[in-house]
Amino acid sequence: MFRRIGRFAVHRPWLTIAAWIIAAVALGMLAPGLKATNDETEFLPSHYESVQASKLQDKAFPHTDQAAATIVFQRSDGGKLDAGDVRDMTKISQGLGAKHYKLVAKVVTAGDKSVSPNHEIGLAQVVATTKNSYEKDLTDSVKKMREDGKELLKGTHLKMGITGTAATNLDSQESSGDTDALVMSATLLLIIVLLLAIFRSPLIAILPVIIIGVVFSVALGLIGTAAAAGGLKADPSITAILIVVLFGVGTDYILFLLFRYREQLRAGQQPKEALVEAVARVGETIASAAGAVIAAFLALLLSTMGMMRTWGPSLAISVGVTLIAALTLVPAVFSLLGTKAFWPSKAWKKQPRNRLANSLGSVVAGRPGVMAVLSAGVLAVLAIGAFGFKSDFNTQSQLPQKLESVQAAKDMQKGFSAGQSDPAMVYLKSKDGSPLSKSTVDAFAAKLSAIDGVDKSHPVTPAMGLHDSVAQYSVVLKYESTDDRAIELAKGPLRHTAHQAAPQGTQAYVGGTSAVLTDIEKAVNHDYKVVFPVAGLAIMIILALLLRSLVAPLYLMIAVALGFGATLGATVWLFQDIKGKDGMLFMLPVIVYLFVVAIGTDYNILMVARLREEVRRGVSAREAIREAVSRSAPTIASAAIILAGSFGVLMISENSMLQQMGFAVAFGILLTAFIMAMLLVPTITSLLGHKAWWPGHQDAPREPAPLSHPGHRHEGRQAVR
Known part of the structure; x- marks a missing residue:
């Protein structure tokens, strides 16, 4: 199938390119824009108390x-x-x-x-x-x-x-806007410089950026159309994350194809033939990698967090568009250029020495047991730190301290309670709609005022709703609404007292920022228990279909879980233990899941697919491992450095939240690429031998090992057993 797709794109390049341009222009002009949705309560299901309190406020106090x-x-x-x-x-x-x-x-x-x-x-x-x-x-x-x-x-x-x-x-929007521009500039610069260094061709350095720009336009148009026609919820906040995802997976897939294209040219094939062969060889790998990422993103539909549910389909659509572009648009463009794409370099004509990659392949193949223990040991040690992870919902404390809103909040606390500017909101509602008596309203206010942690200098004064059946209480806390202590107060004493003190025939609801964050914490903890396992199972199924094996997907997912823990653990050690932070960004595990686990799985898939291909040639186990590592290492390293570098730029931000995100993703991608994909996965596969492919026979020779295959040293034609 992939050979047919490649042949169509390569031999009908103008038709393929025209179709993409028409789609990009049409969707850019006709697709509806995304509408902003920024109210935190809109991201939570209606059964959460803070959402019910917000709806009650809108109904009983519409003009407040x-x-x-x-x-x-x-x-x-x-x-x-x-x-x-x-x-x-x-x-x-x-x-x-x-x-x-x-x-x-x-x-x-x-x-x-x-x-x-x-x-x-x-x-x-x-x-x-x-x-x-x-x-x-x-x-x-x-x-x-x-x-x-x-x-x-x-x-x-x-x-x-x-x-x-x-x-x-x-202040948050303005500071993050500068960061978005910085990340975009750094990402583009990294892609161009690295591709220029690898291929020594200005065309190859620029073309991926242009191609991904077209893909972004099509993806954004499709998301807008789906949001308007199909009920998909999405807002402009998805744009920044779409850019990073598209540049990440888009560059990965383009590099997978270009490295294989150049390899086929070096083997003596004509440009169009080499391009078709490249699509045929890596098409299944790219499709499987994209499928794993799409499955991981679609698992977010099971989230109770509306924000996560909006991300899932949007990101899945963007990766799907990137997959189609990698198999059609990229081959079509390079079909028109032929070998001129590599100008002025002549490196595509000769075999590179690749001493570092060949040495790595030889070490991994020669000492698989030692390398497996060392790589797994490094991941396991780093993963220990994950047990110390503590969520921090105080996003304001992670903003740059020089911002006016942060300084003014600190100044206010010289004379007032920290919660003065954003009090908790409590509502007392009559269940049957009858008016609340003054004594009932006042008695409830007194109970709220007595809670430890409520600012006693600000009396809890009730306000009545439209029909006197709802009373509203503004409760000023001693702490900022996003402070951990305020969240704990809303989750425990404030809600407990409000519910217990509500007289018979009435019901109390606690709302406000602290209560919203309390419910978000519950939702996030729920999602960790549901979304992650479902995503892991979906990725395992895709790997099983690709490899026709039940064993290989199992140890690959164990390796991925170990990499996830190592990434989180290293981030905890750096920010909590070394830098002394009270806690970590509460969304950090989800971010690591999205960018490290989902996208980083591409590198494992590429390595295992190449290993399977080498095994099928009928060479020995050691030769298959050596070739797979030495051939795949440059591709994986280049793709990982681009993606990690774009996120690593976030570490120069003054926002602690962005620093944590930048380090976690950059370090996690490098860990996945250089430790897991290049060392752990091939060595475990080597040690398991024939069992790695059970119950299929993916290690059975499919074609004889060609004596003229450049760069190969054959040590026999016995398959791995």
């Missing part, structure tokens, strides 16, 4: 103004605020409110009542007309407010900073 940001005032000389400062604070707030920013209802301060007991800090609330603090118009308004505030501060003794959810979102 939302405090989207907090302006923090203090004297520029560090002194205490006096009566004149309070008047200036009020004047500045009124001046900002008079500018009528988009989605900002008002900017209010309560004068002396907004000043902290120690008279060091004063506050003003930026009240929004939207609940979604991610709205671009709102964050743009906060940005303008910061600039306008500088003018209004002139002539006063005050300085100000803006914090709160909208301000934090603004």
